[in-house]
Amino acid sequence: MDMTSLEKIKPFIELMRIDRPIGIFLLLWPTLWALWIAGNGKPSWKIIIIFIAGTFLMRSAGCVVNDFADQKYDKNVTRTRARPLPRGTIESRRAILLFITLMGLALLLVSQTNRLTLELAVIGAILASTYPYAKRFTYLPQIHLGIAFGWAIPMSFAAQTAALPHDCWLIFIVTVIWVLIYDTEYAMVDRNDDLKIGVKSTAILFGEDDRFIISVLQIVMIFGLFMVGNVADLNWQFYLSIVMTALIFCHQQLKLKERTRNAYFKAFKSNNYAGLAIFVGVYASYYFQ
Numbered sequence: 001m002d003m004t005s006l007e008k009i010k011p012f013i014e015l016m017r018i019d020r021p022i023g024i025f026l027l028l029w030p031t032l033w034a035l036w037i038a039g040n041g042k043p044s045w046k047i048i049i050i051f052i053a054g055t056f057l058m059r060s061a062g063c064v065v066n067d068f069a070d071q072k073y074d075k076n077v078t079r080t081r082a083r084p085l086p087r088g089t090i091e092s093r094r095a096i097l098l099f100i101t102l103m104g105l106a107l108l109l110v111s112q113t114n115r116l117t118l119e120l121a122v123i124g125a126i127l128a129s130t131y132p133y134a135k136r137f138t139y140l141p142q143i144h145l146g147i148a149f150g151w152a153i154p155m156s157f158a159a160q161t162a163a164l165p166h167d168c169w170l171i172f173i174v175t176v177i178w179v180l181i182y183d184t185e186y187a188m189v190d191r192n193d194d195l196k197i198g199v200k201s202t203a204i205l206f207g208e209d210d211r212f213i214i215s216v217l218q219i220v221m222i223f224g225l226f227m228v229g230n231v232a233d234l235n236w237q238f239y240l241s242i243v244m245t246a247l248i249f250c251h252q253q254l255k256l257k258e259r260t261r262n263a264y265f266k267a268f269k270s271n272n273y274a275g276l277a278i279f280v281g282v283y284a285s286y287y288f289q
Contacts, residue, residue: 011090012098031152047113066131139205141201167232177224185264211257214256235284241277248277252271
């Protein structure tokens, strides 16, 4: 591929955030937790491949529709003003066409599972498509995102077992809380800009109590993970991963205390390690049974 072709593709790579894959991992980890627990440690490889590919497509589609919806705001935000749409390197109609293509491919993948999963996928598509507009109307768009990301949990159980047991919804709740934690940390990076342009977020809602509220949510999540371990009858390896997650949360609190954009962003990014730790705990719990 020559340099001219790369230059043409690069804005689309940036639009889908392929160059910043942390969002893919943050969506993928809870999906893998759910698949392994739903499959009792032996999930179908076909389902795993479908959901890994679907995670990539849905996260990419979410980024595209988010940038389409926010392009006028993004021009006035330090972190986002260089994105392809606000800087004019991609036309809005091409972004919409890309979004439709990505969503179509994702639904095509889900169609290879079962009817329940496909029905849930339609709800998931609606959640992903409407999230970018939530910040116009509510200070809790992070909860909307949490539900959208967490929707992969019932879909995973549906694809693996064609059922939605109680532990499915417990993992869903834990995931929603986790997204609320890390997306609030992410929103703290843009808080000053968001206040100027009128965009709402939990970072603005929580104000000076942000660290305290996040710490409460982290404690609730840790408690929820213990409940997941108990309900799913997981072994000590999983509980060790909870301890590691708690230590990561402590590190986040230290970063948040610095009260700088860079520290907020580092706290957000460290959630990737928390998701990985929990998955390793789930995997090891079944592997060493």
